[in-house]
Amino acid sequence: xxxxxxxxxxxxxxxxxxxxxxxxxxxxxxxxxxxxxxxxxxxxxxxxxxxxxxxxxxxxxxxxxxxxxxxxxxxxxxxxxxxxxxxxxxxxxxxxxxxxxxxxxxxxxxxxxxxxxxxxxxxxxxxxxxxxxxxxxxxxxxxxxxxxxxxxxxxxxxxxxxxxxxxxxxxxxxxxxxxxxxxxxxxxxxxxxxxxxxxxxxxxxxxxxxxxxxxxxxxxxxxxxxxxxxxxxxxxxxxxxxxxxxxxxxxxxxxxxxxx
Amino acid sequence: xxxxxxxxxxxxxxxxxxxxxxxxxxxxxxxxxxxxxxxxxxxxxxxxxxxxxxxxxxxxxxxxxxxxxxxxxxxxxxxxxxxxxxxxxxxxxxxxxxxxxxxxxxxxxxxxxxxxxxxxxxxxxxxxxxxxxxxxxxxxxxxxxxxxxxxxxxxxxxxxxxxxxxxxxxxxxxxxxxxxxxxxxxxxxxxxxxxxxxxxxxxxxxxxxxxxxxxxxxxxxxxxxxxxxxxxxxxxxxx
Numbered sequence: 001x002x003x004x005x006x007x008x009x010x011x012x013x014x015x016x017x018x019x020x021x022x023x024x025x026x027x028x029x030x031x032x033x034x035x036x037x038x039x040x041x042x043x044x045x046x047x048x049x050x051x052x053x054x055x056x057x058x059x060x061x062x063x064x065x066x067x068x069x070x071x072x073x074x075x076x077x078x079x080x081x082x083x084x085x086x087x088x089x090x091x092x093x094x095x096x097x098x099x100x101x102x103x104x105x106x107x108x109x110x111x112x113x114x115x116x117x118x119x120x121x122x123x124x125x126x127x128x129x130x131x132x133x134x135x136x137x138x139x140x141x142x143x144x145x146x147x148x149x150x151x152x153x154x155x156x157x158x159x160x161x162x163x164x165x166x167x168x169x170x171x172x173x174x175x176x177x178x179x180x181x182x183x184x185x186x187x188x189x190x191x192x193x194x195x196x197x198x199x200x201x202x203x204x205x206x207x208x209x210x211x212x213x214x215x216x217x218x219x220x221x222x223x224x225x226x227x228x229x230x231x232x233x234x235x236x237x238x239x240x241x242x243x244x245x246x247x248x249x250x251x252x253x254x255x256x257x258x259x260x
Numbered sequence: 261x262x263x264x265x266x267x268x269x270x271x272x273x274x275x276x277x278x279x280x281x282x283x284x285x286x287x288x289x290x291x292x293x294x295x296x297x298x299x300x301x302x303x304x305x306x307x308x309x310x311x312x313x314x315x316x317x318x319x320x321x322x323x324x325x326x327x328x329x330x331x332x333x334x335x336x337x338x339x340x341x342x343x344x345x346x347x348x349x350x351x352x353x354x355x356x357x358x359x360x361x362x363x364x365x366x367x368x369x370x371x372x373x374x375x376x377x378x379x380x381x382x383x384x385x386x387x388x389x390x391x392x393x394x395x396x397x398x399x400x401x402x403x404x405x406x407x408x409x410x411x412x413x414x415x416x417x418x419x420x421x422x423x424x425x426x427x428x429x430x431x432x433x434x435x436x437x438x439x440x441x442x443x444x445x446x447x448x449x450x451x452x453x454x455x456x457x458x459x460x461x462x463x464x465x466x467x468x469x470x471x472x473x474x475x476x477x478x479x480x481x482x483x484x485x486x487x488x489x490x491x492x493x494x495x496x497x498x499x
Contacts, residue, residue, distance in 0.1 A: 007356045011345035071343035075399070078308045079360050080333035259271070259311040 001085035001092070004076065008093025009100075012065070018101050021057060025105025033113045039120045040210065043127055046106065047206045050131045051199050052167055055138040058098060059163045062142025065094050067152050074260055084252045087143070091251060095139045102131045126209050130202040133240050137198050138163065140247030147254045170197050187222040194223075198243045201236055261286040261407065261438050262307065267316035269302055269462075276302045277313065278462040284440065286406075289433055291449040292442045294459035295490060300442045301340075303459065304409055307440075308337055320407070333361065338400035340411040342392040346385035350376065350395055353384060357399050365402040374398065374424060389416045397425060401432075408432060410441040414448060426451065446483050460493055 012018055028049065032042040069090065076086050106128065115124055142159045149155035174193050178186055194200040208227045226232035262284035269277040276299045284290055292300050305311040306318060309325060309332065318325050325331050344353050358365050371377055374394045379387060387395070393416045400410070413429075414422055429452060432439065443449060449456065449470070456473055458466040466473055470482060479485035 003356070003359050007345070007348065007352070007359075010352070011347045014347040069343075069345060071339070071341050072345060074310060075337075075339055076360070077310045078332060078335070078337040078339070079357065080330050081360060082329050257312065260305065 001089040004081075004086055004089025005093045005096070008090050009097050012094055012097035013100060017061070018097055021098065022101040022105045025102060026108060029106050029109035033109055039110070039113065039115065039118050040123065042110075043120065043123050044206075044210060047127055047130070047203070050102075050127065051134065051202050054102070054131050054134040055167060055199060056163055058095070058135045058138030059142045059159045061094060061098060062091075062139040063146050063156050063159045065090070066143055066146035067155070070260075077260055083255045087147070087251055087255045088248070091140060091143050091248070094143075095136045098135045098139065099132050102135065103128060106131075123206075123209055126206060130206060133244055134198060134202060136244045137240075137247065140244060140251065144247050144250045144254060147251060147258060166197055166199050171200065174200075191222060191226055195236055195239055198240055201240060205236060261288075261321065262440075263317075263319040263322075264303075264306075265317045265319075267303075267306060267318065268314045269299075269306065269311060270314055276462050277306070277316075280316070280459075280463055282457060282464050282467065284438065284457075286438055287436045289439045289452055289454045290441070290457050291453035291455070292440060292457045292459065293449065293486065294465075295493075298459040299462045300459055301411065304411055304440070304442065307409065308332065308335065333363075334405050335407045335409060336400050336403055336405045338396055338408075338410045338413055340415060342389075342396035342416075344384040344392065344395070347383055349381055349383055350387070351380040353395065354398065354402070358402075361403060363403060366404060367398060367402045370398040370402055373428070374421065390418055390421060393417055394421060397428075401428065406437055408437055408439045408441075410439070412442055412444070414443065414445060446486070450482055458489065460489070465489070 029042070029046065032045050033039070036042050036045070073086065073090070077083065106124075110124055115121060141162060145159045145162065146155050149158065174190075177193075178190065181189075194204050204223060205227065208224060227236060262282070264280055264282040267277050267280040267282075268275075276297075280299070280303065282303075292303065294300050302311055306313050307320070307325075309329065312326075320331055321334070323331060348356070354367050354371075358367065371380070374397065376391070376394055376398065379391060379395075384392065384395070397413070400408070410429075413425060417425060426448075429439065433452070439452075441448075441452075453470065455468060456466065456470055457464060458473065466476065473485050474480070474482065477485040477488040479488055
């Protein structure tokens, strides 16, 4: 697996798209830092970008990479290697190369701006961690969808729909339900539904980390209560990790039975 | 060397292999022929473990291969379409495959033979189709394994490279390798193959020397014999 990961990573890191993705983060972080003059605000804006863009890029790159390298994958399948190590190698190669663009693109401007002197270092680390885990989750889901669909158009469509659902539609349904059932106590429901969607969960975690949950009113207090406790933090991190692990297991399972 | 027993494979409703039986002797040169959709590629992919048969057994060197992967270390395979990671260099892709197999290879000899030296430091996305195919050949032949599987080996090659490939295959034949190849080019079959495996609708229709097939169909050359098979086959299904 490591060998395939290594070469996939080198292939991807040299691609034009990795460079564009890196430059995008680099420019955005630079602009935000020097216009805002406030690391904390820059982190919040960055968060809003990352939790939407990270998953989208993960989904699109995952689908495109799988389909584009299918013929080469067939050549790899004829080598004395286990199937799971081939697909996991490619998946980690892609997820790591995207994370690499993210870390460098954000890291360079923030470090130059004086991140280490600012006391915001842990907030920045959480931002990176969220970017990381979202990239892994959505790249994994994209890989699984691609493996499950021979038809490229269908695969691409399903992957985009999955992203759209998680990033946009889910929140819409969530808000509608809140409005419809406003007579009932909804804080447990609100908590549960935010925890189940990795994008929402990431957003809530960062908001709480930055201590601006007061903006969220009573629900914010409930959230703070939950996430502030060791148990709440642990369970939300576990859910994110679970979200990342399940697609990987699904990839392994699917790859074992598939005909190429 | 290779033994296939009652191999069945369905893709959805399409039955591609139907109770296919086949035995390939060690050291024999086999051309796998058949109309489109007769199961040639599926057969090869079953041997390599890329397609998992619904039932039946595949033995290579007296070992069942289902669910195994290490047996592939003794097989050299050349796929029909050469498509490589676009941003790797030629020398990197060669070292990648060497790395995966973790074995010595005669890559330098083959690079020299196909004149690929000037391309070693070029990215694979910048190569022409023919040059990619040459890289494909190097990757397939460099481990010097006893079993060679070639899927349409001549596609996309210029005449000079084609000649070189034929010479290379001829050398491998002399060295006693077992070779399986598919092609639509009848000349190549006549020049190289000792035996023909003719597939029709997922079954072995004929296996044996070229002469036997000519006799069976009372034809003067292979082209006519194949045309005869095609026409009788079409008649049969039309009835």
